[in-house]
Amino acid sequence: MIKTQNTIHPISALLLRWYATQKRDLPWRNSSNAYYIWLSEIILQQTRVAQGMPYYLNFVQAYPTVQDLANAPEQDILKLWQGLGYYSRARNLHAAAKMVVTDYSGIFPTQYSELKKLKGVGEYTASAIASFAVNEPKAVVDGNVYRVLSRLYNIETPIDTNEGVKLFSQLAYELLPTVHAGEHNQAMMEMGAICCKPKLPTCVQCPVIDYCEAYKHNTINERPIKSKRTKVTARYFYYLIINDKKQHTLIHQRTAGDIWQGLYEFVLIENAIAFDEKELLVAIQEKLNSTKFKLKQTSTTHKHVLSHQHLHTIFCEIEVAKLPIIIGTVAIPYNQVNTYPLPRLIDKYLNI
DNA sequence: AACACGGGGTT
DNA sequence: AACCCAGTGTT
Numbered sequence: 001m002i003k004t005q006n007t008i009h010p011i012s013a014l015l016l017r018w019y020a021t022q023k024r025d026l027p028w029r030n031s032s033n034a035y036y037i038w039l040s041e042i043i044l045q046q047t048r049v050a051q052g053m054p055y056y057l058n059f060v061q062a063y064p065t066v067q068d069l070a071n072a073p074e075q076d077i078l079k080l081w082q083g084l085g086y087y088s089r090a091r092n093l094h095a096a097a098k099m100v101v102t103d104y105s106g107i108f109p110t111q112y113s114e115l116k117k118l119k120g121v122g123e124y125t126a127s128a129i130a131s132f133a134v135n136e137p138k139a140v141v142d143g144n145v146y147r148v149l150s151r152l153y154n155i156e157t158p159i160d161t162n163e164g165v166k167l168f169s170q171l172a173y174e175l176l177p178t179v180h181a182g183e184h185n186q187a188m189m190e191m192g193a194i195c196c197k198p199k200l201p202t203c204v205q206c207p208v209i210d211y212c213e214a215y216k217h218n219t220i221n222e223r224p225i226k227s228k229r230t231k232v233t234a235r236y237f238y239y240l241i242i243n244d245k246k247q248h249t250l251i252h253q254r255t256a257g258d259i260w261q262g263l264y265e266f267v268l269i270e271n272a273i274a275f276d277e278k279e280l281l282v283a284i285q286e287k288l289n290s291t292k293f294k295l296k297q298t299s300t301t302h303k304h305v306l307s308h309q310h311l312h313t314i315f316c317e318i319e320v321a322k323l324p325i326i327i328g329t330v331a332i333p334y335n336q337v338n339t340y341p342l343p344r345l346i347d348k349y350l351n352i
Numbered sequence: 353a354a355c356a357c358g359g360g361g362t363t
Numbered sequence: 364a365a366c367c368c369a370g371t372g373t374t
Contacts, residue, residue, distance in 0.1 A: 040369085041369065041370095042370095043369095044368085044369045044370095045368090045369070045370045045371075046357090046358085046359095046367090046368055046369085046370055046371090047358095047359085047360090047368065047369080047370095048360075048361065048367090048368050048369090049368090049369080050360090050361085051359075051360060051361080051368085052369090083358095083359070084358085084359070085357075085358030085359040085360085086357055086358055086359085086370090086371090087357080087358080088356095088357070088371080088372075089357090089370090089371085092371080092372090119371095119372090120370090120371065120372085121371085122370060122371045122372085123370090123371090124369075124370060124371090125369085125370075125371085128369070140369080142368090142369050142370075143367075143368065143369080143370085144368090144369070145369095160353095161353090162353080185369095186369090189369055190369095192369095193368090193369075197362090197367095198362085198363090198366070198367060198368090199362065199363055199366085199367090200362090200363075
């Protein structure tokens with residue numbers, strides 16, 4: 001058996017050729033200094049190049065060496081980081097710099113296994129630094145790579161599952177050449193960032209369009225697949241429970257096009273965010289003005305508070321035209337609205 | 353495995 | 364508004 005060496009996957013070859021002419025000129029790409037590469041990678045975690053760029057330049061100027069960074073007061077570092085978000089990155093940055101000085105004599109490590117020990121350096125960042133700085137054959141898998149690979153191979157496995165993580169890492173390694181690992185990784189991510197974009201990708205300028213299964217099957221816009229749909233948008237429902245002297249309660253039927261289609265509910269005021277006491281009274285007054293009721297008393301009394309994860313229920317009492325009225329507020333996570341037992345809420349207050 | 357962390361751009 | 368960004372650490 002002959003071991004093939006220095007082989008390059010055709011897709012990698014195309015990406016490398018494209019990258020050579022199309023790559024953006026970014027300051028951290030002009031250096032093989034692991035310290036500068038690390039600095040740029042930490043700053044660019046979950047951060048766009050345009051947003052991170054001025055911060056990178058500031059840090060390089062303020063702290064030209066890892067010793068400078070390690071010796072700096074943490075407050076100075078946090079001050080430089082101000083406005084960038086994810087501030088634990090700044091604290092980890094400082095801790096890692098000190099570790100490099102004490103454990104590595106100030107010489108920034110370039111091996112994946114050593115880089116991984118630094119605070120704030122995970123699998124992606126360790127692979128990036130090791131491959132960019134010394135071409136260690138570690139495949140990076142960031143958001144760009146997930147997107148590019150999921151489209152190239154038209155993969156339906158969700159990227160945010162254990163199975164997905166393993167699969168995409170394996171595919172990334174299949175494409176990784178034994179030489180030029182750093183350039184290949186950067187080419188892959190650069191293509192994802194400026195061509196194979198999440199929305200409206202510019203497939204006409206894609207260097208590997210001939211290999212793209214998702215393009216072939218017209219599923220580009222459905223890749224990658226994610227399983228976590230945990231988006232929790234709160235909706236606040238303020239129910240006015242209006243009774244007459246015979247204890248009849250005003251209700252109406254919901255219409256189509258939203259949750260709880262066809263179900264009956266109390267008089268509703270909906271708002272995207274919670275009202276404070278004053279805003280609530282104004283909203284109630286407006287609501288009542290649009291009907292035939294008049295608000296007589298302008299004070300409310302909290303009666304009951306319920307909490308369940310993202311779900312809060314607050315009940316108040318006020319008076320409308322001398323009739324008692326109960327106000328309920330319900331914040332419902334968007335991914336639970338279809339199962340939230342509104343009917344039982346109504347039953348409870350009608351005592352039926 | 354789920355969640356927190358964050359400001360900002362794009363559609 | 365939803366989604367995403369050169370992800371990591373904690374529970």
